[in-house]
Amino acid sequence: MPELPEVETIRRGIEPFIVNNRVCRVLLRTPKLRWPVPADLDRRLGGQVVQRVERRAKYLLLRTAVGTLLIHLGMSGYLRTLQGDQPPGKHDHADILFDDGFCLRLNDARRFGALLWLEGDPQRHPLLAGLGPEPLSAELSGEVLFKKGRGRRLAVKSFIMDSRIVVGVGNIYASEALFVAGIDPSRAAGRISRQRYRRLAAAIREVLQRAIAAGGTTLRDFSDQQGRPGYFAQQLQVYGRAGEACTVCGQPIVKIILGQRASYFCSRCQN
DNA sequence: CTTTACGCCTGACGGC
DNA sequence: TGCCGTCAGGCGTAAA
Numbered sequence: 037m038p039e040l041p042e043v044e045t046i047r048r049g050i051e052p053f054i055v056n057n058r059v060c061r062v063l064l065r066t067p068k069l070r071w072p073v074p075a076d077l078d079r080r081l082g083g084q085v086v087q088r089v090e091r092r093a094k095y096l097l098l099r100t101a102v103g104t105l106l107i108h109l110g111m112s113g114y115l116r117t118l119q120g121d122q123p124p125g126k127h128d129h130a131d132i133l134f135d136d137g138f139c140l141r142l143n144d145a146r147r148f149g150a151l152l153w154l155e156g157d158p159q160r161h162p163l164l165a166g167l168g169p170e171p172l173s174a175e176l177s178g179e180v181l182f183k184k185g186r187g188r189r190l191a192v193k194s195f196i197m198d199s200r201i202v203v204g205v206g207n208i209y210a211s212e213a214l215f216v217a218g219i220d221p222s223r224a225a226g227r228i229s230r231q232r233y234r235r236l237a238a239a240i241r242e243v244l245q246r247a248i249a250a251g252g253t254t255l256r257d258f259s260d261q262q263g264r265p266g267y268f269a270q271q272l273q274v275y276g277r278a279g280e281a282c283t284v285c286g287q288p289i290v291k292i293i294l295g296q297r298a299s300y301f302c303s304r305c306q307n
Numbered sequence: 308c309t310t311t312a313c314g315c316c317t318g319a320c321g322g323c
Numbered sequence: 324t325g326c327c328g329t330c331a332g333g334c335g336t337a338a339a
Binding site: 038070094101108110112146148149161172197199206207293296297298 | 333
């Protein structure tokens, strides 16, 4: 389930292989993922040179002179990199083949992902236009969170998972960041001080940054295959650890449901 | 305006 | 062994 760190790791992994590389063709095996995949994608992307590989939130953007291929991996999606042709396996929905024999293959068992063709400025596309700040940029600050949180009764965990507030904070890292910041996930977003939001903004950045650093080592080799993203589970402090001792105080980690999502926290360290 | 519920989809897992 | 129900989860959309 790729969260932002996984997507960024994938971006960095594929970038050197496809920037300045020309797409020779696109092979679609599945007509619809989350939305219908443009049937004429081969005609649009074929022959185009990938100029840049960007990421906005959890969307990957492969930019060409005439348009942008948007890729979202949903929950179960991953990209593999292949050389030459290899027989497709189960849930291998699309291949992007390049002139030099390089192939980017999209696999997504649950098909919650997306493959779309965007023309014009991608930032104007409805999927991207309303997004909040990137968590790793200076645009995210405690002040921004504090201001957006005014008057809201929503649980802060659900609040930071709202992509209009800040992008790329998925279920796992939301719990982790709130633990680092010492904030109870169920606390209303409007009832958190500026000071504590500053700590939260820093915690979000730190947790994501650390996961990217870990991904850079575990997913380094993209030349073979397996851009299969992991959870970086080895360094999670609360997520999925209900009943286990808090790494700081030893209290058992508690699991609660917020906004229909599993949430984990330490009732002693977080308030 | 905010908040909540649901649907999309498959694989893993537990109970029988 | 197999069948069935439940859960997981990003994110858009509908409904309250």
